């Protein structure tokens with residue numbers, strides 16, 4: 001059974017960036033609920049229509065909408081290793097995930113908390129860019145795409161996220177503190193939590209993750 005890992009952290013902590021590195025190195029299947037929802041909004045599916053107003057307002061989408069999606073994903077993943085990036089984000093989601101794992105006879109191996117200070121988050125989000133097609137993360141200053149506005153991986157359009165406006169960022173940080181931060185204790189008590197310093201460069205944070213997971217190589 002491959003490793004099942006959760007990435008936890010505030011908006012702008014660098015979850016997406018670390019997820020990319022981990023997924024490549026460890027051969028994990030990646031589920032970013034944020035990317036999945038943005039694709040659904042773009043494609044104007046039923047899910048996208050339901051989620052759009054919450055996302056624009058910087059709020060979490062309702063638990064029942066997202067839990068079903070994750071269950072479907074884990075069923076498909078089966079014994080392969082996977083990385084959940086941006087899920088769970090509420091206690092109800094974490095408890096539902098425990099049930100899903102039990103039902104599918106799977107176990108959670110690690111929860112990696114990427115911890116950042118508010119100043120770093122604000123600075124990062126102000127310059128963050130994302131590929132509209134594949135969700136690859138960029139930064140206008142520290143990691144711009146080779147050709148402006150074009151994704152290095154898939155050639156899609158690299159844009160600023162609609163919810164990275166200052167007012168929405170504030171709301172998303174509040175949602176994180178209120179609803180998601182309690183999960184740190186939840187997983188600490190289960191003995192699954194690994195905390196790394198997300199204020200460092202992407203490489204340095206990733207080195208810390210690998211050291212704490214006991215991953216060698218690359």
Ligand code: AMP
Nearest residue numbers: 033034054055059060061066086087089
């Ligand atoms: P992210 O790309 O992870 O920052 O997610 C962008 C937005 O998608 C969030 O601000 C939420 O509105 C929504 N979202 C993503 N994952 C979840 C989740 N697990 N629960 C509820 N809402 C979510």
